[in-house]
Amino acid sequence: MAERVVVVGAGFAGLETVKRLEKVLRPQLEDGSVEVVLVAPNDYMLYLPLLPQVAAGVITAQSVTVPLPRAVKRAHRLPGTVVGVDLEQKCCVVRKISGEEIDLPYDRLVLAPGSVTRQFDIPGLEEHALGMKNLAQAAYLRDHVLAQLELANAATDDAERAARCRFVVVGGGYAGTETAACLQLLCEAALKRFPRIDPGMVRWTLIDIAPRLMPELGKRLGEQALDILRRRGVEIKLETGVSEVTDESVTFSDGEVVPCRTLVWTAGVTSSPLVKNLGVDLVRGRLKVGADLQVEGHPGVFALGDSAAVPDLTQDDPEAICPPTAQHATRMATTAADNVVASLRGDALTQYKHHDLGLVVDLGGSQAVAHPLNLELKGAPAQVVTRGYHLFALPLMRTRARVVANWILHLFGGDDFIRIGFLADRKATVDEFEGTTSYLSRDEIRARAS
Template sequence: MRYGEATVTVVDPRSYMTYQPFLPEVAAGSISPRHVVVPLRRVLPKAEVLTGRVTSIDQDRKVAVVTPLVGEAYELPFDYLVIALGAVSRTFPIPGLAEQGIGMKGVEEGIGLRNHVLEQLDKAESTTDENVRRKALTFVFVGGGFAGAETIGEVEDMARDAAKYYSSIKREDMRFILVDAADKILPEVGPKLGTWGKEHLESRGIEIYLNTSMDSCVDGHVVLKNGLEVDSNTIVWTAGVKPNPVLARYGLPLGPRGHVDASPTLQVTGTDYIWAAGDNAQVPDVAARKAGVENAWCPPNAQHALRQAKVLGDNVISGMRGFPQTEYSHSNKGAVAGLGLHKGVAMIVMGKMKIKLKGRLAWYMHRGYHGMAMPTWNRKIRVFADWTLGMFLKREVVSLGALESPREEFYEAAKPAPAPAATQAPAQKAKAS
């Protein structure tokens, strides 16, 4: 846009963007958490960035109500609106899940999972109670898609390395369980690679239960639909995503699953000044429909979101200037997944040909693709530097669980001490008299 032509305002509850495909490697300690987030004010220097939440939208008056981190809510007028809230974890009303579950949608959860797993090893090493030890060394992961398979693969790899530093813990003492309601894992890479991925994880001692689900996990007591019951301190929930539920408050047309209903030009149905893209948008997959797939929609992944963003930006400017809108069309280029250090699966689509890779070569493809897709050269270089150092230095196995409550130790040192018994005696005597 020309200088001064418009003001672009970004409203987000966080002041950074998280590159989510790297969260499993954050949980495993292969990448520093700071290197998978991009500060918005740094990469959007010409935009106005507001840290807060849009709680409602008045389409008639063209104002959005913003609730900041502190202070009262206020109205923000707009001429053009872009809805890109992404997705949140898809959960079910399972008893105990809210209290015990750990998600994998944000960098905070990746850091928390890593610290939590290492803390469980500390607990198991330090206790003489066999039940406490068994519960600490049992790790349950629910969801066998990319997020679940990659996370359990990376975390198992890290725990295997960390166990070398504990005198009383071996890999055989740990129990890793992967649960999925479907009949296969890694459906994104096809049945053959999915089967190989399952067999590979099982060869590493990971138990995989398909066609089943979790009924409850109250106080860490996990009950599966197939009758299996285990006690675990670690329950990781990666059973899919759903559009951000706040969309229901905006008065926008929504699809059957809660996505914003958008046309192939990414304009919200029935409007000419609102666009939507990414995981919160229901966008027709034009390329798939041309190939004969009926009712095909763009899947919620980075491959589509990154490309939709470019088309959306052009269409917003076209809408401002009265030019025609461009339809978004992208043919699937395949999928890559890492299952731990030097292990992965990849399906590369080249025209009508599909190239399927597994093992170390697929792992290189996974790192290469996502490393180059990481926004900004600053973060690309830092991520590749982490990987390079990891080739020569041992993996860090330090738990920083105190990060979750950093003031606790200071509070214990600074809180008022109770009055000595000697100073209380006169008062007690006076009261008695």
């Protein structure tokens, strides 16, 4: 009987793991002695770093997807979500996209389910906040922002018009900063279509509880990014949180109440709910693994990416773990795949170690800040490095070509400011879009086993 390797998730970590397994285990996959199964709800890998540009209409949704039928050649693809794992019985519970639930036994398991938007117990947040973690959310957010401008342009009440022109983004990390930057440019360009809106009425506010914007960039580049956004008219409120959200207003922790119909929540991520029901040790909400990416106490089970607390061997601090970035996820995938192969062959496992190559932040247009290889860049040079990095990181040549074509078309042709409208009747909560309540509890997993 074939040895079955199940890979959960087709993000950066999962897809790269499968591609590496296909390469290293090609003879075994062809003769049937090994089977690799990739379980993912979508038939594409989403290139998350470019999602703000999708929301802003700079590039199309298709351009940030990597089709799995093209990227995965020999592994079996199972369209569904792993909603539970019984580590004792070595079996995954898969809910297929048809709704049917099946048991999927495994010999080796690679957990790369990714992350979901982290939420807090803030009144009204669950009901009214918009997320930015997947394609549906990006498409909905774009439609929503353009709809607010249309409604403001048609409004006869000045207070309503002002409220619809006020946008709040919570989270001063990469997702929040890039989302605010890109959508602010979208609104600025769209205003020529809405003559009844005073340009000074459109206001974007970016808030974060931290004392600095994007602290990972370092103090100097973080301040430069802050200065760029402020000069463009984006209001930055640091050391400020949200205390309440309604359908018509947002209340900040400093007591300010802002009439507002749009709150975008990007205040961090947390592990997929899948890992929290495994009954194993967690570190800061992520699966505790060794430097070999193996889950402690469970030989043959590996975890990587956003849901794994992987020791950072490049740091002197023994408690340091790798940040949840695409850069680390793709490189962890090589180690994870090689260790799966080593475990099948009875060889020694290797440890993951990677020195961070730097960070890039696209602020829209020709503006960016970047910190590649300890160099500090801003403006056009940083934008060249930023977009060059994204092109290098995209897995397929056809995907890169689409992104470049979109950039060129947007540069010379601008935006058409069209609302797609296909998600207009859908409940827009983070839980609804990200399916965070669809996973099985530990008791439900045990009940299935019995």
